[in-house]
Amino acid sequence: MRKLFLFVLCASLFLGCKKEDGEETATATADTAKTEAPAEIADGKYIEIGKKALAAMTSGEMEGWTASYADNAKYYWNAGDSLIGKPAIDKYWRDRRMNVIETISFKNDVWLPVKVNKPQNTEKPGIWLMGWYQVTAKYKGGSSMTQWMHILYHFDDNDKIDQVNHFVDRVPIMAAMPPKK
Template identity: 45%
Template sequence: MRKILLGTICIMLLAACKNESEKDSKTAIAAESTQTRPPVEFADQKYIDMGKKALEQFESGDIDTWASRFADNAIFRWSSGDSLAGKEAIAKYWKERRMNVIDSLRFSNEIWLPVSVNQPQGPEAKGVWLLNWYQVNVTFKNKQKLQFWTHIDIHYNNENLVDEMIQYIDRAPINAAIGKK
């Protein structure tokens, strides 16, 4: 009986030691995984300042300064699938639009979220994105007024220039207000 009791105690001690070592290895693995960068994390707050400055420039009609922050090969996309390619095309379109179609413009209720995409989950580019939601109050040259919300995703290249901007907006009410079919 003593041999059985002694054998049982030895087996229990071995099992207890084995469980401790498994627990230690699991802890080490968990600690190691927290050192890897997550797929997406918050980016530097400076991008919010850059975004706010850009909205101020656009609102005031200073399209040349607003467009100067774009890379030469930048792309401006709308959620409808339309796009503009190149800094010059973006500046030309928005200068024409801001000066000849829009009489006054005011942005409010801004929400900002700077993120760094470390591992893209879909078609988005790796790097820093500034996500922005805001309310737009616009009066067009034809005196039509409109209020709506828009969402913009801004991607910055390594030189902190905008190389992609995506604007999610329903253009149907805008086209109706300006009389465009």
């Protein structure tokens, strides 16, 4: 008897709360359109792009590193320096990786792909990949340094990186580089 009573009570609540056909779907769609989040988690495929870039930089395979860049990409550092265009980015990093950095490795990486629907400040709408990782670099003729870095990749409509914001502390980098002659 007790089970029957609980069943009837639950069924009554369920049926009493049910909306007319179509009403629930229309309301949910209208509510969703009104309350689009300013940002949301993006597809995990962007994490793989970030990881592949770090693996290519580690191995010195610069074609693999630049493969994910758009031709019109812009690369900004927190100190205000920048590179404009894929050829300039490739030239800078190829020279740095082949002639300045003996070895480089990345560990303890954390990635967060985000889709910005409604910019809240100066950021561009679209897909961003935020990355944090610990870098250890040994410089040719110098010593090594380890530090945490933060990087932001923005992707164009073709899933190519069109903007990078790279946050580094230049003090440990400069201290590890060989003295200038």
